[in-house]
Amino acid sequence: MEKPEGYSQQQLALDQMFKDINPALSARQAGIESSRCYYCYDAPCITACPSKINIPSFIASIHTDDLTGAAKTIYQENIMGGSCARVCPTEILCEQACVRNKEQEQSPVKIGLLQRHATDNAVFEGHPFERAAPTGKTIAVVGAGPAGLSCAHRLAMLGNEVEIFEAAAKAGGLNEYGIAKYKLTDNFAQKEVDFILGIGGITLHTDTALGQDVSLSELKQRFDAVFLAIGLQDVQSLMLLNESHPQVLNAVDYIKELRQAKDLEDLAVPLDSAVVIGAGNTAIDMACQLKRLGTEEVTLVYRRGEAQMSATEHEQQIAKNHQVRIKTWAKPEQINLDQDGVLRSMTFRKTYSEDGQLKDTEQTFDVACSAIFKAVGQKFAYPNAEQLIPTVSNGKIATFGKQITSIDSVFAGGDCTSEGQDLTVEAVQQGKLAAIAIHQQLNSVEA
Structure with a gap:
């Protein structure tokens, strides 16, 4: 890759760290994968798809190398089929419902990647849909x-x-x-x-x-x-003293800054340690991106167990693959500053569940950090x-x-x-x- 004028080696390295996490299928791979579909008449994958895309139909079109037809089938129900193919948790929706899971191989058709293949490679003359006659509304x-x-x-x-x-x-x-x-x-x-x-x-x-x-x-x-x-x-509050400290940040705001940054080197990155509080996809995204930006130790903390995390098992595994440390059954208790007002750690109280209710224990522990990112939900x-x-x-x-x-x-x-x-x-x-x-x-x- 030729180095653009004004680009540093560090910036090039950062750009490489933010390449696509799920590379697209090649034409050969898509052909093989599409052949695995049974094209079910009463397809459970359609029922599991929130946008009700005719999945067997678009996969059949891919199998006959009609990518434009496949994409139009997708867009008829989901005009944002391209982005949904990239961010949709297909592992708990259409792919979880795939009948291939019931066979010995227990390997569903890669519906999400096939959807991306169709929408990425379709060729339309103009827009795929024509507007109806004007209604005057x-x-x-x-x-x-x-x-x-x-x-x-x-x-x-x-x-x-x-x-x-x-x-x-x-x-x-x-x-x-x-x-x-x-x-x-x-x-x-x-x-x-x-x-x-x-x-x-x-x-x-x-x-x-x-x-x-x-x-x-x-x-x-x-x-x-x-x-x-x-x-x-808005972002939910932890209701803790020192929450307004400049080293305590909202994850969504930081991700926004990261996505809009023209030069990733300009981002303020905690290089030694950071804590991410939350259990959803935003928390996972925040933790993984910190690792990619160079934070040495990233700890994701959640008050309940892994089974209760709203992030899917697939997303949790992505975090583990990034060497994010996940600490569960721990509730935020205190944000600790040193005598100079610099963030040094966060205290958590160990928790447990009893009759479905979250309970506190007498035990607490500290996690050293130079930044805290809140991903505890928006309001x-x-x-x-x-x-x-x-x-x-x-x-x-x-x-x-x-x-x-x-x-x-x-x-x-x-x-x-x-x-x-x-x-x-x-x-x-x-x-x-x-x-x-x-x-x-x-x-x-x-x-």
Whole structure:
């Protein structure tokens, strides 16, 4: 690889560390893998797929070397099939349901990698879908993450006009700002955004925040319907003294900085030791990326056991492969600073479970660290209470079937709602279903 002008050896080394964690299949590998599918008539993999992609059909197309046809089958149900192929936990969804698991080999068809092979190599003349005749309806979509983009695309495809209002400088949501850099490489999130917008009929407004630059009441007046896909904006607190210390960071903010950094050498990296608190995919992503950035000791700590971690076994294994130390049954108790106010360690209390309830023990232990990263979940928060008009339940927007909220003609989907497991593929599906419901309501037709 030729060294670009101005690039240091360290920067080149860091770039190599953030190459794709799951390399794509070659054409030969895809051909062999597609031949393993039984093309089940009553395919359990479809049932297990949140977006209901016809998996046997697209794999059959790959087997006949029709990659464009395979990709169109995927996009018919999931317009973000490219990113979902990279970040979707297929090991607990379609691949877990694959009938190949019941055979002696216990090896499912590699559905995720086949989906990526199709979407990466398809060749379309223009956009794969044509827009329907104009309906004369306009819809506001607030948030340009997976749910918002999916909703906007399906609405546009059905002949509606859509305007997306995104608070950040770029569209893409967590795909752009919150996914581990080694999962979505080569600016893939923005390429996918461009692909989605390519259908036409969608106007994107970035740097436009709900509650600051535009209000919900204003959108209701200007548009025939509103879809809220605003995600979760705040991070849960540990409720500990010294939590506001500059060496105690939110994992999502650091990942955002990492993904947007033009030069990874400019990142502030704890070189000796760091603690990551959490049990989900964000915690795993944070821990693994710290190891790749050069942190010598990374300890991931969770108050319950490995079986209760929301990160899948596959993700947990990725952390172990990165030599991340996982400490379970340990609850954050104290953030310890030295006499100069510098972070030196964190104290944890050992825990156990009794009748399903988490209990404390008398034992505590310290983990030395020069940085702490919180990945204990995000919460719904807006500075302006006007934005909380839709009914909120358990800290998220409540929906009442077909993604509708308590306000007429206002729909919601994605992480800001309490539906699903906060998976990208679920957000995409919720956006699609909301678009169909909105279209039917506004146009009184079958979508």
